[in-house]
Amino acid sequence: MKLELGNFYVKEICFGDKTSLKDGLLTVNKEEALAVVKEDEHITEAELYIVSPGDRVRLVPVKEAIEPRYRVGGGPVFPGVTGDLMQAGNGTTYALKDMSVLVVGRHYGGFQDGLIDMSGEGAKYTYYSQLKNLVLVADTDEIFEQKEQQKKNRALRWAGMRLAEYIGAAVKDLIPDEVETFELEPVTKRSKEINELPSVVLVLQPQSQMEEGGYNDLNYGWDTNRMLPTFMHPNEVLDGAMISGSFMPCSSKWSTYDFQNLPMIRKLYKEHGKTINFLGVIMSNLNVALEQKERAALFVAQMAKSLGADSAVVAEEGYGNPDADFTGCIVALENAGIKTVGLTNECTGRDGASQPLVSLDEKEDAIVSCGNVSTLIRLPKMETVLGELEALARDGLSGGWSNDEILGASVKEDGSIIMENNAMFCGDQVVGWSVKRMVEF
Amino acid sequence: MKGILYLNQFFGQIGGEELADFKPEIREGLVGPAMALQQELGDEVQITHTIICGDNFIGSNTEEAVETIISMLKGKEMDVFFAGPAFRAGRYGAACGHICKAVKKEFDVPVLTSMNDENPGVEMFKKEMYIFKGGASAAAMKKDIKAMSKFALKLLKGEKLLPAAEEGYFGRGMRDQIWLDPPVTAADRVIDMLLKKINGEPFDTELPIPKSDRVAIAPSITPEDLSHMEVALITSGGIVPVGNPDRIQSASATKWGKYDISQTDDLVKGEYMTIHAGFDPAAANNDSDVIVPLDAMRRYQKEGKIGGVYKYFFSTVGTGTTQAEAARMGKEIARELKKDGIRAAILTST
Known part of the structure; x- marks a missing residue:
């Protein structure tokens, strides 16, 4: 399978007459773009903004981030989600780099939504403060979940994907700045030199905890709660097979942009043929029932062993209950003789003294740990807020609260905030970007 | 100074x-x-x-x-x-x-x-x-x-x-995040650690596994004893009387509540609900007994399998709640129970 990603580097975004890219300047026809957003009658109100690194802007409640793309030769950017099913990861896709489409609720947030500061002290907590962002701020008529802490955010997330496809289509007739090729030979057809290198599988545990449809990450449109671990080509993940869900406390969440660019996959590709033999991805999940966890671990270990993996990397999208899957999977792999490194974040409490993962095992002797979800963060007022600041305190964001006996509400009258890292949008970057690590004090 | x-x-x-x-x-x-x-x-x-x-x-x-x-x-x-x-x-x-x-x-x-x-x-x-x-x-x-x-x-x-x-001091068991300077991405750190592990070279995990803190399982209770004992119900599933009188947090809880069920046989819809933010609340709000099984316990009581149900049930929220807070709350609840001579409890999680 061979994927060519044609990259167009976006240096600046502006609004203008024609949606187009020229010399790194992305011009967006706002009216046309908003018409695409409003194709769904559930969108009741929508506006677009442009934010860049250094802007005095705070975004909250942020629901999703997507990289604008265009599938050369036709077909949806997200097969099985924004269009018919087709093979992802084989062929050419164009990508607009250094930018994302961010989706922000006009009013209402929830457990799974987060916050981004584009400048100041808060900027270091998210990856998206480093990007140019086209921001969709919108509201919907999904009254049934308006006051619910857990929201599917269906209309908003799908609007974001449509918008990303619309923006992506602006480059369809252009020549990319650069083409990156991602190609892995079939597992049994690799050269002697490659076969002699230690082989590695990447085990991904995307979020799948909700029994009811509409909340979990989707794999080609299929609810990850309803799947057993399956072997995937890494190109499929990089090319739109996986989309983010709407459930996990936000700093632990993997956005759709995160899947499209998954740094751990890119790194394994970079090492492939040099230090390792990258076998592929085992896509597992994080279902809640113990039996489902055990079954998933069993499947992962068997698959890795049958593939002849010498080693594995396991990454979890979540903490708490999912730690049991993370630990269970690592233990199953180690028991199968596969040398495993785990990639996660921790919940050590506001004082840092709590047990880092819910479930621990001495076989987990190699872990890269990207953050503490419960670290308290205080940030000053930001000039401009896109969305609604009060959502952080009012709507049960995983790192916000409306009343705390000692700390008061998350949002102060002067516009400053106090929150847990939990609500930083995809902040722990367990997909591989994180330059944070956990240490003992 | x-x-x-x-x-x-x-x-x-x-x-x-x-x-x-x-x-x-x-x-x-x-x-x-x-x-x-x-x-x-x-x-x-x-x-x-x-x-x-x-x-x-x-x-x-x-x-x-x-x-x-x-x-x-x-x-x-x-x-x-x-x-x-x-x-x-x-x-x-x-x-x-x-x-x-x-x-x-x-x-x-x-x-x-x-x-x-x-x-x-x-x-x-x-x-x-x-x-x-x-x-x-x-x-x-x-x-x-x-x-x-x-x-x-x-x-x-x-x-x-x-x-x-x-x-240069001994770690105090307090873990927090720092930004690496110079920055090294998690993906790079994973590969570095993986290659060292594969090659049998020493490496430093970023999460040393602490010694486990397990509580020994208590000796079992005979059915005969149980038929004379009051059993307490405790949950981390966030079941509370509607209105959440103790304002227990929906996530990262630091509070627990106890609620009188001495005159109650069933946690009915409209009187009890869950405030837990970590799972789909529909089933629990419809019938809170699915998390705090009071109705089933009352049946056992009638059948004589248990002596009774302790007059209060205890509730907190488990999602995002730290182990340290959970241990503290557990100890506080255990003290209350011991004070009243309760020797058996059912702890339901979600």
């Missing part, structure tokens, strides 16, 4: 083992190692007093010694407190730990000590104070004092503190 140092009878120049019963004394100015400490601290911090106590005395009369020393310190200006270094001396290490702990609690000032990693005082007290990694004997005095005082100055000036391993 002002500081005070604690020493044992030997370093306090009272005498050796034969004078280890020496009762606590406070002296103005510098005694023994206090001079070296003052030298390292320079003009920033003045060591105003030295406290001296025999190792045996504090070992056998810990409470009395600690109380005496605390009363000696009352009214003294103090911004920081030092003890030792204790090197490998076990009794001296324990004494430094006890005193530092009490001073921190009473006066809320930073407390620092230094011990060798084989000193049992390290395991006893490292979670509660800065214990610097010291030498095995007094030969390391200058170096150990330097390490303590250097850090004390950073602490007092409010400078950025580095992780335990870099500052």
Whole structure:
């Protein structure tokens, strides 16, 4: 399978007459773009903004981030989600780099939504403060979940994907700045030199905890709660097979942009043929029932062993209950003789003294740990807020609260905030970007 | 700023083992190692007093010694407190730990000590104070004092503190995130660790697995005993009377509530609900017995399988709640139950 990603580097975004890219300047026809957003009658109100690194802007409640793309030769950017099913990861896709489409609720947030500061002290907590962002701020008529802490955010997330496809289509007739090729030979057809290198599988545990449809990450449109671990080509993940869900406390969440660019996959590709033999991805999940966890671990270990993996990397999208899957999977792999490194974040409490993962095992002797979800963060007022600041305190964001006996509400009258890292949008970057690590004090 | 140092009878120049019963004394100015400490601290911090106590005395009369020393310190200006270094001396290490702990609690000032990693005082007290990694004997005095005082100055000036391993003290079990400088991405760190693990080279995990803290499973109860016993219901599933009277948090809970069910047989919709933010609440809001199975317990009670149901059920929220908070709440609830002679409980999670 061979994927060519044609990259167009976006240096600046502006609004203008024609949606187009020229010399790194992305011009967006706002009216046309908003018409695409409003194709769904559930969108009741929508506006677009442009934010860049250094802007005095705070975004909250942020629901999703997507990289604008265009599938050369036709077909949806997200097969099985924004269009018919087709093979992802084989062929050419164009990508607009250094930018994302961010989706922000006009009013209402929830457990799974987060916050981004584009400048100041808060900027270091998210990856998206480093990007140019086209921001969709919108509201919907999904009254049934308006006051619910857990929201599917269906209309908003799908609007974001449509918008990303619309923006992506602006480059369809252009020549990319650069083409990156991602190609892995079939597992049994690799050269002697490659076969002699230690082989590695990447085990991904995307979020799948909700029994009811509409909340979990989707794999080609299929609810990850309803799947057993399956072997995937890494190109499929990089090319739109996986989309983010709407459930996990936000700093632990993997956005759709995160899947499209998954740094751990890119790194394994970079090492492939040099230090390792990258076998592929085992896509597992994080279902809640113990039996489902055990079954998933069993499947992962068997698959890795049958593939002849010498080693594995396991990454979890979540903490708490999912730690049991993370630990269970690592233990199953180690028991199968596969040398495993785990990639996660921790919940050590506001004082840092709590047990880092819910479930621990001495076989987990190699872990890269990207953050503490419960670290308290205080940030000053930001000039401009896109969305609604009060959502952080009012709507049960995983790192916000409306009343705390000692700390008061998350949002102060002067516009400053106090929150847990939990609500930083995809902040722990367990997909591989994180330059944070956990240490003992 | 002002500081005070604690020493044992030997370093306090009272005498050796034969004078280890020496009762606590406070002296103005510098005694023994206090001079070296003052030298390292320079003009920033003045060591105003030295406290001296025999190792045996504090070992056998810990409470009395600690109380005496605390009363000696009352009214003294103090911004920081030092003890030792204790090197490998076990009794001296324990004494430094006890005193530092009490001073921190009473006066809320930073407390620092230094011990060798084989000193049992390290395991006893490292979670509660800065214990610097010291030498095995007094030969390391200058170096150990330097390490303590250097850090004390950073602490007092409010400078950025580095992780335990870099500052040189024993980790206090408090984990937090730092930004790597220069930045190294998690993906790069994974590959580095993976290659080392594959090649059998040493590597440093970023999450050393702590020793597990398991509670032994209690001996089983016979059906005969159970038929006479009241059973308590406890949940981390966030079931509360509608309105959440105790305002238990929906995530990262620090509170628990107890609710009278002595006159209740069924947790009906509209009267009870869940406030837990970590799962789909539909089923629990429709019938809270799916999480706190009071209806089933009442049936068992009628059938004579259990003696009864304890008059309160206890509830908190498990999602995002730290292990430390959970353990504290568990202990508090257990105390209530024991007080009422309850010996059996069902703990439901979600």
